[in-house]
Amino acid sequence: MNVPVMQIRGIVKEFSGVRVLHKITLDIFAGEVLGVLGENGAGKSTLLKIISGIYTRTSGSIKIDGEDVDIQSSSDAKRLGIAMIPQEFNLISSLNVFENIFLGNELKNGFLLNKTLMRSKANQLLKELETDLNPDSLIENLSVAEKQMVEIAKALVNESRILIMDEPTTVLTDHEVDIFFALVEKLKQRGVTIIFISHKLKEVKHLCDRLAILRDGHLISVDDVSDINEEDMARKMVGRELNQIYPARAEHTEEVVLKVSNLSIKGLLHDINFDLKKGEVLGFAGLIGAGRTETAEAIMGLRKKDSGHIEVSGQAVEINSISDAVLHNLAYLSEDRQGKGLIMNFDIPKNITLISLASYVRGLIQHKKERAVARDYVKRFDIKAASINSNLANLSGGNQQKVYLSKWMDTHPNILILDEPTRGIDVNTKKEIYHFIRSLTEQGVSVIVISSELEEVMGLSNRVMVMRSGEIMGELTGDAINEKEIMYYAAGLKTMARA
Amino acid sequence: MIMSQLSPMITRMKRLDIATYAPFIALVLLIVFSSIASEHFLMPRNITNVLRQVSYTGIIALGMTFVIIAGGIDLSVGSMVALVGVLSIMIINGVGDGWWAVAMAVSSAIALGGLFGAINGLIITRGKVASFIATLATMSIFRSMTLYISDAGEMVSENQHFSDIGGGYLWAIPYPVWIFILLAIAYHILLKHSAFGRHVCAVGSNSKVASYSAIKVRWVYFLTFLIAGLSVGISAVLLASRLNSVSPGDAGLFYELDAIAAVVIGGTALSGGKGTIWGTVIGAIILGIINNMLNLMGISPYLQGMVKGMVILTAVLVQFKGDR
CATH class of the missing domain: 3.40.50.300 (P-loop containing nucleotide triphosphate hydrolases)
Known part of the structure; x- marks a missing residue:
C-alpha cells in the first residue's frame, strides 16, 4: 500500500468557464478502497469521470505507476486498466452472462468465437468471486445485484486494476449489499483498487480504507477511516454543523x-x-x-x-x-426522476411549467411570466444552476429533484x-x-x-x-x-x- | 493579428452552441461563395427562381419539422404530393371554369392533404406502427393510387385561372414564396410560442416523461402527421398550378428526401426533441442554392445527388460534434 498506483496532480475542470473542480491533488494506492464523499454538486462524479475518460480535464496531470498518462477517452482509461461501473448498467439484456463478460474482448478460434473457452473462463472467474451465477443465464433474467456482478466480472476480464463505482449499493437490497461487501473484499485480495462513491456514511465507514471528502469542487480532506467518525464526515461534507435532519412532526386534522x-x-x-x-x-x-x-x-x-x-x-x-x-x-413525483420526471434537454422554466403550461398561455405562451415563476422556484428551493437556462442534464441530482418538486408545486x-x-x-x-x-x-x-x-x-x-x-x-x-x-x-x- | 481578434469571438460563439448557428453560417458562406463563383447568381431573376423552387419542398419540410421533432418521420410526403395534385386537377376539371373551381381545388387539396396525413397519424398512433414503416407503406399506396386513378397519364387542368396561383407575383415575389414565408412564420409561432409546440418537443425528447406530465402523447404525435399532411396539400396544389398539370409518375418524386434533408441541415435532431423552423427554412434554401449553383456552373446533373448527399452528411457530422 505504499506505492501510489495513481497520482492526481492539480486537476481543474471548467464547464463553459465555470470552475467545478479546483486543483485536486490526491494519491491512490494499490489495493485500497478509497471512499469519495461529498454533497451533490461537490464534484465527485466530475472527478471520477475525468479519471475514467468520460470528461477531459481542463488542466492538471495524472500519473499511473509514476508515469504521466493522458486520458482523453474511455478507451484510453480502459487501456490503462481503469473501469467505471455505471449506475445504469451497460449490459446487453438479450445476451447471456459470459457473452456480456467477454463483450469487446471475445476469445476466438481463428475466425469463430470460442464459446467453450469463454464459458469456462467466465465460470472460473465467477467462482473466484464466490457467486453462484450461471454463465449461460440471460441478462434479462438477472436481478440488479447479479447484473452488477456481471459488470464487475467484465471489468476484471479487461484486466482493470482500478474500479470506480458510483453508488453501487443504492440499487441493492440489504441482503445483496452483504454479498457486495464480500465481493469487495475478494477484489481487494486480488490487488484491485476500488474508488467508491456513496451517500451512506455507515457503509463508507465499514467498507473503505481511506476517505476523500469534496465540497464545492475542493478536496477538503483525506483521512484514514479509523481517524474519522460519521459526524465528522457529515460536517466536512456540509461545511457546518448539521442540525436535526428531520423536523418535528406537525399536528394534523382528522379531515x-x-x-x-x-x-x-x-x-x-x-x-x-x-x-x-x-x-x-x-x-x-x-x-x-x-x-x-x-x-x-x-x-x-x-x-x-x-x-x-x-x-x-x-x-x-x-x-x-x-x-x-x-x-x-393530486401530484405524484415518480421514483424515476430522469426516466419519468424531467426532460433532460429542456431548461428549468420549461420543465417547471410542463404540466401547468395552460396557465401560462394567453393565445401564446407568456415566456416572461413563465421565467419569472421559474426564478421564484429557483429562489424558494435554492436550486443551484449556472443559469435558469441550464439544461436539466447539467444539474446535480439534488437540484434536479428540486426542479421536479417545483414542477408539481406549480399545479398547486x-x-x-x-x-x-x-x-x-x-x-x-x-x-x-x-x-x-x-x-x-x-x-x-x-x-x-x-x-x-x-x-x-x-x-x-x-x-x-x-x-x-x-x-x-x-x-x-x-x-x-x-x-x-x-x-x-x-x-x-x-x-x-x-x- | 486578425486571428488574435477572432479567437475570443470564436470561444464566445462556441458557448452559444455552435450547432444552433451552423446552418446560418453555412448559408452566409454559401451565398458569398456563390456570388463570387457566378455573376448570374445574385441577379434578381435567378434569386426569385431559386426561392420559388425552394418553396415547394420547403413548405413540406416545414410540416416535416414537427414530425421529426416529435420523434417520427414521414416518408409518404412525395407520393402524397402526386396524389393530392392529381385529385385537385380532377376536382377543378370536374367543377368547371372560373375562380370558384380554383377555390374548390385549393381548399380540397388542403383538406385531402390533411386527410392523408391523418390516415398516417392514425395508423401510427392507433395501430402502434413505427412511423418509418407506416409511411413507407403509405408512400407505396399513395403512389399506386395516383397512377391508377390517372391511368398513369398526365393530368392537365382545363381551368384558365388555375395557373395564376403558382405563377403569380406580389411585389415581384412569386405567390409560393409568400406562402412559404407566411407559413414559416405561423409554424415558428406554433412551435416556439404555443403549448402544442412545447408538447411536441417534450414528446420527442422523452415520451414517458411527457405522458407522466399529463400530456396527451398520442394526440400530439397524431397532430404532427396532420400538420405534415396539410403542408403537403398546400405544396401539392401550388406545384400543380405552377405546371398547370400533374404527371403521376414523377410528381413529388424524392420530395421526402429533400424535405428530410432540409430539416436535418437546419439543425433539427433526427432523434427528436429539438429543432427550429428557421433552421428548416435555411436548410431548404441551402439545398436550393446548391442545385442552382451546380446548374449555373454547368456541372453534370448526375453529380447533383452526390453533392446533396455530402451536404447532408456534413450537417449531421456538425450536429453530432455539437452534441458532445
Whole structure:
C-alpha cells in the first residue's frame, strides 16, 4: 500500500468557464478502497469521470505507476486498466452472462468465437468471486445485484486494476449489499483498487480504507477511516454543523382528504384500503416490489385499475388518466426522476411549467411570466444552476429533484405523493426536502411518502402503511412506528387483524 | 493579428452552441461563395427562381419539422404530393371554369392533404406502427393510387385561372414564396410560442416523461402527421398550378428526401426533441442554392445527388460534434 498506483496532480475542470473542480491533488494506492464523499454538486462524479475518460480535464496531470498518462477517452482509461461501473448498467439484456463478460474482448478460434473457452473462463472467474451465477443465464433474467456482478466480472476480464463505482449499493437490497461487501473484499485480495462513491456514511465507514471528502469542487480532506467518525464526515461534507435532519412532526386534522377503497390490479395489487388526512404525512414502507409505486400510479390514473373507489375530500371521483388526477389537485413525483420526471434537454422554466403550461398561455405562451415563476422556484428551493437556462442534464441530482418538486408545486396540489423523494441525494438537500414537506403540511397539504429508507419513513410520517406483495400488511402509528415493527410486516411475519 | 481578434469571438460563439448557428453560417458562406463563383447568381431573376423552387419542398419540410421533432418521420410526403395534385386537377376539371373551381381545388387539396396525413397519424398512433414503416407503406399506396386513378397519364387542368396561383407575383415575389414565408412564420409561432409546440418537443425528447406530465402523447404525435399532411396539400396544389398539370409518375418524386434533408441541415435532431423552423427554412434554401449553383456552373446533373448527399452528411457530422 505504499506505492501510489495513481497520482492526481492539480486537476481543474471548467464547464463553459465555470470552475467545478479546483486543483485536486490526491494519491491512490494499490489495493485500497478509497471512499469519495461529498454533497451533490461537490464534484465527485466530475472527478471520477475525468479519471475514467468520460470528461477531459481542463488542466492538471495524472500519473499511473509514476508515469504521466493522458486520458482523453474511455478507451484510453480502459487501456490503462481503469473501469467505471455505471449506475445504469451497460449490459446487453438479450445476451447471456459470459457473452456480456467477454463483450469487446471475445476469445476466438481463428475466425469463430470460442464459446467453450469463454464459458469456462467466465465460470472460473465467477467462482473466484464466490457467486453462484450461471454463465449461460440471460441478462434479462438477472436481478440488479447479479447484473452488477456481471459488470464487475467484465471489468476484471479487461484486466482493470482500478474500479470506480458510483453508488453501487443504492440499487441493492440489504441482503445483496452483504454479498457486495464480500465481493469487495475478494477484489481487494486480488490487488484491485476500488474508488467508491456513496451517500451512506455507515457503509463508507465499514467498507473503505481511506476517505476523500469534496465540497464545492475542493478536496477538503483525506483521512484514514479509523481517524474519522460519521459526524465528522457529515460536517466536512456540509461545511457546518448539521442540525436535526428531520423536523418535528406537525399536528394534523382528522379531515379525510383522500380515501382509497378496494383498489385492486390483477397480479399486482390486492384490495388496498387507506385514507389520508389533511396535513398528514403518511409513509408507505415495504421492500422493493411490494406494490407501493403501483398503488401510487393507480391512484394517479397512470395504471388501469381492475376495481377500486377513490374519494377526494369526500367526493367520489373517477381518475382514469393523470390529467384527471391533476384536475383533482393530486401530484405524484415518480421514483424515476430522469426516466419519468424531467426532460433532460429542456431548461428549468420549461420543465417547471410542463404540466401547468395552460396557465401560462394567453393565445401564446407568456415566456416572461413563465421565467419569472421559474426564478421564484429557483429562489424558494435554492436550486443551484449556472443559469435558469441550464439544461436539466447539467444539474446535480439534488437540484434536479428540486426542479421536479417545483414542477408539481406549480399545479398547486392538495395531495402530494412522493416516491423515493431523496434517492441518490446528499444529506443537506435531503434535509431541505424534509423541511419543505413539513412546511407543506402546515399549509394543509397532505403528503404520502413512499421510501425504501426506513429511517426516512420513520422520521417523517405521522402514520405508516407497510406493504408486501401487493397488499397492505399493517398500519402503524405513534410509538409503533419503529424499525422492528415495519420489518415484521414487510417480511410477512406479522399481519394486521382485519376489521 | 486578425486571428488574435477572432479567437475570443470564436470561444464566445462556441458557448452559444455552435450547432444552433451552423446552418446560418453555412448559408452566409454559401451565398458569398456563390456570388463570387457566378455573376448570374445574385441577379434578381435567378434569386426569385431559386426561392420559388425552394418553396415547394420547403413548405413540406416545414410540416416535416414537427414530425421529426416529435420523434417520427414521414416518408409518404412525395407520393402524397402526386396524389393530392392529381385529385385537385380532377376536382377543378370536374367543377368547371372560373375562380370558384380554383377555390374548390385549393381548399380540397388542403383538406385531402390533411386527410392523408391523418390516415398516417392514425395508423401510427392507433395501430402502434413505427412511423418509418407506416409511411413507407403509405408512400407505396399513395403512389399506386395516383397512377391508377390517372391511368398513369398526365393530368392537365382545363381551368384558365388555375395557373395564376403558382405563377403569380406580389411585389415581384412569386405567390409560393409568400406562402412559404407566411407559413414559416405561423409554424415558428406554433412551435416556439404555443403549448402544442412545447408538447411536441417534450414528446420527442422523452415520451414517458411527457405522458407522466399529463400530456396527451398520442394526440400530439397524431397532430404532427396532420400538420405534415396539410403542408403537403398546400405544396401539392401550388406545384400543380405552377405546371398547370400533374404527371403521376414523377410528381413529388424524392420530395421526402429533400424535405428530410432540409430539416436535418437546419439543425433539427433526427432523434427528436429539438429543432427550429428557421433552421428548416435555411436548410431548404441551402439545398436550393446548391442545385442552382451546380446548374449555373454547368456541372453534370448526375453529380447533383452526390453533392446533396455530402451536404447532408456534413450537417449531421456538425450536429453530432455539437452534441458532445
